[in-house]
Amino acid sequence: MKNNMKYTRFVIFCLIIIFLNLCLCKGETKEVSDEAVMEKKEKESLYSAIQGFVGSWWNGSNLYPDPCGWTPIQGVSCDFMNEFWYVTDLNIGPLHENSLSCTQNPEFRPQLFDLKHLKSLTFFNCFTSPHNLITLPTNNWEKLASSLESLEFRSNPSLIGLFPSIFGNLYKLQSLVLFQNGISGTLPTNIGNLVHLKRLVLSENNFSDRVPDTLGNLKELLILDLSRNSLSGSLPISIGYLNSLLKLDLSNNGIMGNIPYEMGNLKNLTLLDFRGNNLSGGLTKSIEEMNSLQELMLSGNSLGGDIANFDWKKLQNLMILDLSNLGLSGVFPKSMLNLKKLRYVGLSNNNLTGYLPLEIANMPCVNAIYVNGNNLKGELKFSNDFYVRLGRRFAAWNNPSLCYTSELMSNGDSPIGVEPCKPEEMLVKTGLKTELSNQNGNMLQEFNRLNEDVISSCGLCRCGIDGVWWVIVVESFMMVVLWNVLL
Structure with a gap:
């Protein structure tokens, strides 16, 4: 009987605890709901700014009466500060399945710059109509200087005009991306004021003139991509002092002159892409010191020089090597055979001579070798398995004095574009x-x-x-x- 009484009291006690917790939770929910409001001006600015990009048909106050609460807008994120909700992230364009798409006549409304707590602003595929060209506004950006950390314009071909120099005043920026737009002109020198930048991507625009020396001030920069523009002049030495840099892409411009010796200071660099420029002066020896390098792509320049003068075995992390169309001379460097992680070897259309080492087949990770368009000679004595494994990724054609040993071919997997050695040729070529x-x-x-x-x-x-x-x-x-x- 006493046991039953104890059990009953225990059950009653548990029910009381559960009831009190439910009451407390209900009270807390009511308290947060009462406090989680949005300033009227903040809400109106948000509605007007979005309407300018997606069209006047969009009525935010009816569709999303609580944009930071129970009726959230896709692409909008908020933070709760000082008893109010404030917009911190705004993404315009079809970034996600339910994102708001832009009208054919989008516009920057001044209310955009009244979102005083905005940290991230992104426009993707928003300015696309060839009949309605839009220029970047040059005013009001200073209103966002105290909060904006990320500014991105991606895939907006109808966004034209000059790079706004006022961007140089957005001193909190950590990411500035202008990718695949129609922006032109020179890069302003005050871009060097953005000392907290981690990522600077200005690729596939119409920028011209020189790369500014002030880029050397961006000591925290991890990614620098200025590819596919019309930049010219020589590379500034100051780039060699961006010690934190991981990726550097200046490909497909008109940059000329030598590769600065100071590039060897970039010990953390994993990608170096200078393809499609007018660089000359040979392979800079200091590149040997970039021991973190995984991708080295220099093709389509006029560098010249002897490839064997470079100590390739120092680049033990190298995976991608593209030295095609550089005017290189010399024999295939044996130091390159020590690169255990190398996957891609591009040496086509140079002036290489001598024999192709048989040890290439023993490189553990290589799955593509392009040596076509050189002056290599002798017999290719690779096994049939080697040709089967690489297939068309082994290119040795357009080497007039090169042939392969047909006796090693069991099922016709011969190197494409290379003739089998004839008895007379075998005597000559050996x-x-x-x-x-x-x-x-x-x-x-x-x-x-x-x-x-x-x-x-x-x-x-x-x-x-x-x-x-x-x-x-x-x-x-x-x-x-x-x-x-x-x-």
Whole structure:
């Protein structure tokens, strides 16, 4: 009986605790709901700014009466500060499935710059109509300077005009991305004021003129991508002092001159892409010191120089190497055979000579080798398995003195564009014919000397021996010489 009483009291006690918790939770929910409001000006600014981009048909106050609460807008994020909700992230364009798409006539309304707590602002595929070109506003950005950390314009071909120099005043920016737009002009020098930038991507626009020296001020920069523009002039030495840099892409511009020696300071760099420029002066030796490098792409320049003068084994992390169309000379460097992580070797359309080392087949990770368009010679003695594994990713055509050993081919997987070696070619290309010719020449000279000595010792004149006797003497002597050589 007493046990039953204890059990009943325990159950009652538990029910009281649960009831009190429910009451407390309900009270807290009501308290947060009462406090989680949005300033009227903040809400109106948000509605007006979005309406400018998606069209006047969009009525935010009816569709989303509580944009930071129970009726959230796709692409809008808020933070709760000082008893109010404030917009911190705004993404315009079809970034997600339910994102708001832009109208054919979008506009920047001044209310956008009244979102005073905005940290991230992104426009994706919003300004696309070729009949309605939009320029970036040059005013009011300073209103966002105290909060904005990320500003991105991606894939907006109808967004034109100059790079607003006022961007240089957004001192809290950590990410500035202008990718695939129509923005033109020179890069302002005050871009060097953005000392907290981690990422600067200005690729696929119409920027021209020189790369500003002030980029060297961006000591925290991790990614610098200025590819596919019309930049010219020489590379500033200051780029070599961006010690935190991980990726550097300046490909497909008109940059000229030498690769600065200071580039060797970029010890953390994993990607270096200078393809499609007008660089010259050979491979800068300091690149050997960039021991974190995984991708080195320099093709389509006029660098020139001897590829064997570079100590490739220092770049042990290298995976991608593209040195095509550089005017390089010399033989295939054996130091490159020590790169255990190398996957792609692009050496096509240079002036390389000599033989292709058989040890290439032993490189554990290589799955693509392009040496076409050079002056390589000799026999390719790789196994059939090697050609099967690489297939069309082994390119050796347009090397006139190169052939392959057909005896090693079991099922027709021969290197594309390379002829099989013929017996005569095998002698020539392996140097055997030259060696035999030299031996025969020495033999004939020795025979002529000995012949004169023998004839003289017999008291005979050489011209006195003719006809059949002369043939017998010559044949006998040749048999003796050949017998001694073979033995």
